Amino acid sequence: MDRPSRPARVLASALATGALLVTAACAGDTGPPEAAPASPAAKQSPSSPSLSSLSSSSQSPSPSSPSASASRALTTNGAKAALITEADIEDAWTQVNNASSWRDKLLAGKVDVASFLNGKTSSQDCQKLLDGLYSDTLLGRPVGASALTGFTQGDARLLYQVGDYGKGSLEKSLDWMKSLSDTCDQFTVTGSDGGKRTVQVVSSPLPAVGDGRQGLTLTVQGTSNGEPVTLKLDVGAVRVGSSGILVTNGGPSGVDHDSTETAVQQGTQRLRQVLAGKTPSPTPTTLD
Template identity: 40%
Template sequence: MRRPYRVLARVMALGMLAGAAACVVDDPGHPRGFPEAASVDETTASASPTAPATPALTDARARSALLRQDDLGDAWSGTQGAATWRDGLLKGRTDRPECQALLDAVYAEDVLGEPKGGTAVTGFDDYEYGAQLRYQVGAYDKADVDARLRRLGQLIGTCEEFTITGVQGREYGAEVAPVELPGNLGDARQGLRLIVSGDVEGEDSALTLDLATVRVGDTAALLTHGGLYGIDDTATTEAAQAGIKRLQALLKEQTEKKNEKKDPKKDPKQDKDPKQQQEKKDTKAPSDENSSEEGSSDEARGRPTSRTGALAASASTPPASA
């Protein structure tokens, strides 16, 4: 059942946060985070300068592995832009360095690091819950992603509770908890839930943000799903499963095509039984000798060798290679 009051509440809260964000002065030492350019569906991020000559995933292939609206349901549509709560509630300082690293990574959505090949990103808005979902997929260094996932797991345990001081001096309480992802989802995975609560223009508000990171071979996907009025608890896992399924299908197709190029179809002549080939040679030998003798007899009589005899003589010459 749809909840239209969530939409009205969302509009009011976003308006209040937009006013707060208008007063924000950019902090050069803080990551920028989700760009406004992400409002265009299936935009691509530029590859790293150190990308290999033959990346595992190109930008075009990465786009084909992105989530689609059909994967999410009728309540979702292409995003209209970055939600203002990103700057209003996630951009701030903490008094604990390890928790600052976690907050910065979540705010900038920079959990995977620099891509080593093609990458693409898309976003969706949920008008029922007033939530927003962002999905990024690309080629990355496998060892680097695994190290980042381990570090992320450590920070989840370390930063269960901390305080965020926003750019306007407001303080917000933050809670972090792990999000269990299916054990068969990709080759490695890590999920978390961040809840940021506090006073927003005189009203108590709480942002719930899920983050799921999954590695598949040398590729990885990052999904964030958050909103000010709660989120669908099942949407994060279901979206991650749909995205990884699409990515795995793409990689399987890519591997099959690569194997076909390495192992082209063999020449049918090479598939013949060597024993049968030898028997055929033995059968042809007597006729070849007779043809040769006939040609010699013709030459002795002063007659030119017939064309049929010449072709038979050439056929008796064994091939250069079997």
């Protein structure tokens, strides 16, 4: 997939951000995600390091993965320390303090069961995908400490989450995500306004980091204020022991895949350091 040109650090147009992204009152971004409603139909920096050995496998561990990666449980302070910063991702990303309230309206709606050959089963997976993205619970609810933060660049948003979800639960989540490019490769959604949207899901490569990983790219096409609009979103998840990170990145102008990969790579390194009882460096770690 061709990498889109990176937008300059400018304010997004009132139409794009106002129509697509609903931001609630400013909330802290260092705690766990807010509780999600029953369903979105009911809820809705220095240069980056070089990236190598890309992989979308949710099972293959990184060759450099230490066996003691999960030797410590993630604490509240550790989760906060494991969050990436502006220095960890390239370009003109600006850290914000209201990421926990971000919501993408194009992700809210009811999946059309009739668009699936096997009906209900596949539509439930696709509904779960949209619901999880909208409510910041794609990896489930943390069973331990968690934290999140967010960054903006033009009309793009990058949300970064880290938490203790339990090893078994994370492995199931990654396996499920891996199946979505087949189960939910293309489907339709009806929004609360009755408008139809088309969603496409494909697998996308991630750096070979952590004990398991999976990447996806979503393209959502619909209308806003009577005008055609497209939301493109990268999703990257990585398991390190019983802890996991989740990155979502994109917007109406497209998605910068390099920023997704850098966030995943640097975030995994920070999480490993925290779980090893170390304090992550304030400057990005250079990795081969």
